[in-house]
């Protein structure tokens with residue numbers, strides 16, 4: 001299912017983002033109760049353990065909820081989204097358990113009724129910007 005690594009990197013947003021740049025979706029897993037967190041947490045709120053380990057997630061999941069966004073934040077405006085070109089933002093329940101929010105691709109935002117909770121999705125890595133402002137964003141696309 002997934003591969004654990006004991007790289008000893010702190011479970012920070014920066015580390016999570018650096019993995020995204022490498023097109024890896026990483027979470028943290030509690031070795032005591034097995035709970036997986038994504039984005040990663042440094043400790044387990046379930047059993048209070050602090051020795052979590054990195055785990056690479058499959059990227060497979062299903063759509064848990066979604067919204068169509070027409071009033072976009074700056075980063076999405078810069079990517080060409082907004083009132084004339086709304087996008088879908090959703091929460092995905094990953095196969096390993098955790099829920100994570102991201103842009104949902106491959107859906108018809110003009111017909112939101114066609115978007116169904118429970119649709120299977122897979123992680124995609126969205127590259128935006130060029131040169132030093134190039135960034136990698138997590139997204140999910142619906143599997144046809």
Ligand SMILES: [Zn+2]
Pocket residue numbers: 030031032033034035044045046047048049
């Ligand atoms: Zn735990």
